[in-house]
Amino acid sequence: MSSKRLVIVGGVAGGASAAARARRLCEQCEIIVFERGPHVSFANCGLPYFVGGEIVAQDSLLLQTPETLRARFNLDVRVNTEVVAIDRAAQVVKVRELATGREYDQPYDSLVLSTGAAPLRPPILGIDRPGHFTVRNIPDVERIMAWIKDCKACRAVVVGGGYIGLEMTEQLKHRGLGVTVVEALPQVMAPLDPEMAAWLHAELKANGVTLHLGDSVAAFEAPQPGESARASVVVLKSGRRIEADTVVLGLGVRPETSLAKNAGLELGALGGIRANDAMQTSDPEIYAVGDAVEVRDRVTGAWGIIPLAGPANRQGRIAADNIFGRPSRYESTQGTAILRLFNLTAGCTGANEKSLRKAGIPFQALHLHPGSHAGYYPGAEPIAMKILFAPDTGRLLGAQAVGHDGVDKRIDVFATAIKGDMTMQDLAELELAYAPPFGSAKDAVNMAGMAAQNVLAGDVQLAQWNEVASIDPLQTVLLDVRRADERAKGHIPGSIHIPLDEIRARMNELPRDREIIVHCQSGQRSYFACRILSQHGFRVRNLTGSFRTWKTATTPIAP
């Protein structure tokens, strides 16, 4: 082992982790890292915040340099150097120095591919016009910053409402640009279900961002007479024309697999490199990690391409472990992710309703709006939560949360629970940290667990926000049990109103021949009402998430 030669292609995230871990396991080995770009181990998740000025010094994005990696880990890091081919039979990679064009062969005993993913640039007419940018690396953001440097009242169009698109939207607004977001789907942030993404739509609107959902780019054109645009006029499929002084393309990424493909390594059906749980490709001497590989979804078991920094780093460590004879396995990815968008935070972990439907996995969806901490302590704000669980076993399948405070904490608790195969019963019993500034005696997560227990025990049945639109009044009555002052601020059309505390006295006003769907503001008081009514023989369901979920999900977002 002492003479082993390890070659790593790609010096960011997974590649850098593999290299550093390899050195800790083998002090004498030769470890060579090739990186096509000028930087290794940079903070790609920080790029939007550098554009927006929250991260001021570019140096702080450089977690390591070739020099620091040599000094600390005795790594031979070669930047601006591309690996152009793999000769598997000879165990050699073909290398090209980008500055000089010089090519040479580099032998390896083990090879790690950490080639990452490249931003998608679909063949839209005019996509390569000047002033159009993707956000993958430091040169990308340097170009953006140079382009918008002297821009007064500049207008940006962000194409794609995913993580990068929304983070760039926030940061460009911080810099004073006008921003329009164009998203082909009817919602931003696809890992959220639509009623949860609706909170982000409202937040974008509240912050002056123009939002075009369900529309996509037909072409990028030069401005016509009467139009002004430093970059392009963005022409949408709907016919709308948007003048853009700069265009940010956030259309997602595709795994960079040409090296693997040309070497005859097995790819998955989704186009990523296929690796086993030791991160080993179809060639046992070649490992692959990070955004270029396909992974198993922890909840659905489906193969997916889930580009995330955490898994990439762990896979790098695991590849190095296996190369040096240590059994170490990468289990699966659960897709935990988080986004700050102006004053909101949105996060998710595990499966969403869309992915469960696709996989044919039965689920129960629960909405609730618990406080971020004890209501009697200042600053508590509701967190909108959607929880998905197995209707038979109560196993937690996925969680989504949007709010102003405490979202990251609850997502991390749910993520830990999914990793531990925990049930809603377990969540009800969790003993979480409570002091007034931090939580509640019954934390938001406990509340989710208890609400699910009530469903699992058959104490209450749920109705979903999207059933409301198709209610047949001959079959179903919608009952609002909020206070009069709450109802005065808005109500669901067609609902009747009896405040919770009057239910026992006014039960005779309710029909016994129809189902009653009860709602309040968040779903807790209506659950109480359901318990009263069902014990008196009424047929009831609780509108989960109640008025708050229904209102947010159904409010139209005009551009």
Add this chain to the structure above:
Amino acid sequence: MSSKRLVIVGGVAGGASAAARARRLCEQCEIIVFERGPHVSFANCGLPYFVGGEIVAQDSLLLQTPETLRARFNLDVRVNTEVVAIDRAAQVVKVRELATGREYDQPYDSLVLSTGAAPLRPPILGIDRPGHFTVRNIPDVERIMAWIKDCKACRAVVVGGGYIGLEMTEQLKHRGLGVTVVEALPQVMAPLDPEMAAWLHAELKANGVTLHLGDSVAAFEAPQPGESARASVVVLKSGRRIEADTVVLGLGVRPETSLAKNAGLELGALGGIRANDAMQTSDPEIYAVGDAVEVRDRVTGAWGIIPLAGPANRQGRIAADNIFGRPSRYESTQGTAILRLFNLTAGCTGANEKSLRKAGIPFQALHLHPGSHAGYYPGAEPIAMKILFAPDTGRLLGAQAVGHDGVDKRIDVFATAIKGDMTMQDLAELELAYAPPFGSAKDAVNMAGMAAQNVLAGDVQLAQWNEVASIDPLQTVLLDVRRADERAKGHIPGSIHIPLDEIRARMNELPRDREIIVHCQSGQRSYFACRILSQHGFRVRNLTGSFRTWKTATTPIAP
């Protein structure tokens, strides 16, 4: 069941939870709640913040009133009414109305005791002098606020450095009082191990609080000539005399069990009511919940008295479930707790080193200081963490954390992991939410998991901060691998210095005949050094937590 009569003694936390849950399970039952005090369901955890003015309206501490509980849950709540005895044979409680002295019998089918715990008032001379207060209920804090209302430059002495004592310390400082804390133990906040509590000592000092550790009150005296004190002169065992305009007694609590004891119900060895996992006492028709009962410690299995709001509320729900025929079990308490102290947050969950030693459970202690979020994004600060895990299986046994940001989140993740019987391997693999403002690609919890994996795999052995004082230089060398500028700010006496990045070149300066204990600032770079040196045949251990833990733990706190 429809005619069942449920009587609950105590209308706060567990009692209120039991009553509300009972009504949801049985609409027709009679539910009577007796409360000795004037308030039910008040936020006792909020009391210090009401004193300090963070919570302004007293109403916000009243989560429910007898009127709201009647309207919503059809509860018969009788405040200022004491249950003075239980006649188990007759299934009757003897009740006294405190205002009128009227006594009557109240029959029950099922009885729930939620009698709570009372502040300890040890028989110290002068303890009942005016201006001395405990902090249990709203009348208590009203009295405190009346006493200090017109106080200019008032001096408070807080006796006891537990949760209530420290929260009151913070809040009295906020109100401009000078505060002295007297604690008999050599540390505040006993659930933390001493080196973790040391962060709180420094924070108290930095905020101008005077701290007397390892000293206790001998007497409270009237001021002598030349002394001035609106309340007492607090005389310590050490002989020190402290002038106090008010005294807050935070000496802990004892379970209120006289009712149970007089009724012949079984008590535990620690003096709490003994209940089974259905919260049923030795009388099957009598249940007991909350601070008055003994619970099993989840990690050590030992019986304990662990007064916490979360468990009390859950136990109330569980008692109601069982009374109405639903199997529902209270498993154990893991002691998750959190404290904000000025700019610091300190939290813990599971066992600490003290409790593991007492229970004879083998453990490995790990210290680390990971960032609260990605270091390249502004505002990241280290979190001091202590993790205890089983040296054979890697099972997580306990966690403690102190820091400025993100402590509550990590404690909740650790608490969830303990509930899920998870291992350090699981923590390394956790997929937590990462975006620059919230976390890191390798989150603080992942770092703990990976550091433990290295120990479990035998890649590194750890030395503890308290071994440093007894190092024999003939046997052991202490090696500092920090940068020169870090060392210039302070170092461990007797240590030699070779920066990490020079280790490979200067290895010949190190002895091969002695053990080398390596440290850096937090323990990560010294781990790297250990890997280099051990692969070159040196005998090494890593000083876990390194300089940061050693320095904080060994800095003397002069009063």
